[in-house]
Structures are given as C-alpha cells and as structure tokens.
Amino acid sequence: MANDSAGLVGGFPRCAQCEKGVLVPLSDFGGQGAAVHFKAWVCTDPQCLFNLKIRNGDVYLNEPIYDGREDRR
C-alpha cells in the first residue's frame, strides 16, 4: 500500500492515536435508503478502534462501539 509524505494511506488519513491504522469513513442509510455519507470515521486497527462520529452537527470522539446485539438504553 502506498504511503506518501502527506500522511495518507491509500487515500485515507492515518490514525493519530495508534499511528498504525487508518481512519476510514463509514456511511449510514436513512429510512428511505438515502445514503448519509461520512457520518462516522473509525480506525482500522482492532487494538485501537479510535472513532469519530458526527451526529446532529456535533462531533463525538471515542464513543463505545456497539456490535448491534447489545441492548441500548
């Protein structure tokens, strides 16, 4: 994988927390199937999992990651 001097790996920004993984954008889908792009970014390193989410215009850093099975309260 190319690693240039701009700190991008494969076109994605390197994770500033672990400096091993890269941050990849996640898309979500609205109720009508319309994509909401770049709503969340997450580190690809399983030991790190640094994440950044944008919700209602606010930015949330390093929230716990839910796997979808856990009950939300």
Ligand SMILES: [Zn+2]
């Ligand atoms: Zn990381």
